[in-house]
Amino acid sequence: MTNRADDIIDRRRLRRKLTFWRVVALLVVVLAVAAAASWAMGGPFGGGAADHIAKVRIEGTITEDEELLDRLERIAESPRVRGLILTIDSPGGTTAGGEAIYEAVRKIAADKPVVAQVGTLAASAGYMIASAADHIVARQSSIVGSIGVLVQFPDVTALMDKIGVRLEGVKSSPLKAEPSPFTPTTEEERAMLRALVMDSYDWFVGLVEERRPLSRAEVLAVADGSIFTGRQALDRKLVDGLGGEEVAIEWLASKGVDADLAVIEWKAESNGMFGSLSLAQAVARLLGIDALSPDLARAIGADRIFLDGLLSLWQPSSGALGE
Template sequence: MHRIVSRVLACAVLVLLVAGCSPRINILGGFYREPLEEQTIEGRGTDKILLVRLQGTLKMSPSSALLYKRPSPVQRLDEQLAKAKDDSRIKAVVVSINSPGGTVGASDVCYDLIRRYKQETGNPVVAVLMEVAASGGYYTAAAADRIIAHPATITGSIGTIFLRPDMSGLLDWVRVNVEVTKSGDLKDMGSPFRASTEQERALFQQMILDENARFLDIVRTSRKLDENAMHAFEDGRVLTAQQAMDAGLVDSLGYLHDGYDAARHLSGAGEDAQVVVYQRREYPDDTGYNTMARSPMPGGAAAAFDVESALGVPQAGLYHLWPGAFGNWE
């Protein structure tokens, strides 16, 4: 009986992975159509500092929960910065980053959104690295005018990897075969249904090197580092906050309020400038450390269950991601 149950569960997992979906009923999807509302965290002055929270695995696609789809981190960052552009009282932005990174595309778009916001408004941006701000999380921070790392931050992991779920063993176990008819020998390279060939691994390695060259160039340029300084982290290692500062990747160690102070100083905003956030639900006595700031849906843990995150299985692709933290992040 135990073996039968195990095979049934394995088949269910296989169906979810192949179909690329999770069971859900979109009865609450309208919640995210509500407009963002401003809420003040602290301060009473005329000038404003906007706090934007960038959390979770960076990806372009929405998270699929049981009852709804949650907008992607890229969409949430974009809509908040777009709203900030229309408010002349906002003098600076603080981006708190708690992310192990994500896809190459999403990481680059987050970087570009911050860069464009600075270019179009002239407002400074301060990045505050929280628990984990690794790989694509750091890539995003590189667009900021100043980077402050929480003393206990794990950062670095500056590099690129190709990830894909390997289901060949599972297919053998449940006795399922996948027949592929293809137009060329390499059309199914990266397929999760078989092992890669040496030629395919070499091609993926070159893709990784090409994408990583851009990552390293952005870090080198934004942090004004020479080639010798790059040797301290270009192998992709993760770093403590102090190691990152010694390597020139961050400007100082501090906390979220140090980010507010830096934003006020860089922008010339008054000492009593308000710190505000944009969200779709009001939280009484809100603070900058509110981990529910992504406007959670009603329904609790069941409504928020994300199959892909729970299984810890990414979509196949190129990532600026620290794999050691993957699977526990939405």
């Protein structure tokens, strides 16, 4: 009886040891994959990949994304990147966010050919970023355009009257902290906002005029907030060609980039060894649970709720409001 108990204990110890070494082996594999990925992207584990065409995805609502700007900076500095494909699928976002990415793309284009490939949508600030490229390719059914700027604010004065709430305050001047959702908007406040919006709109139009083969009059004709299919955009010179990534690569080849080079997507770097996911998120993905995904807010459109400043955004609230 004692020998049988000892055998059971030994087997349990052996299983624990096997489990330990399996975990160690898994960690070694994960580290090796992380090192290989980091080496391919020129990260801390290696000296960088061979010459390649970089690809960066710009998707969802655009804000001032420091990680994306840093990634574009590294692409600009990498001697291994021979050209860049911007894959754009965005309704736009903040004007300042679009401006920051636009400037980062133009810095890359100073030394490397850059082509934008529009997927479903490149509107407002999304099109602003596309115009930073040297060449724009869109699908025939892509949505392009919505050139314009807006500022939005709610008016809850009727609700306050209904529930019996009144806001009082003391301010240094009539336009301080205006417009406010708690007071009716005056003509003076509207004039201030319109001047602000039109100044940014004039800047946006000038940017498109500078980057596209269009006169100012031709830009103004399409800069009324209208959206166009890829085919319509081609007729209006808002894009240069129709197709997908293969067409973008063909254009890069015409600029001296070897078409046989690998296209490597530069993705967001993480703060840890497990890529762009935290350990909990990685486990959730493995289990098929996406609730912990960092893209959840974007998927339900919640990221648009928290945009500040002037917007260059097509359909900012599920179609209720336009440019």
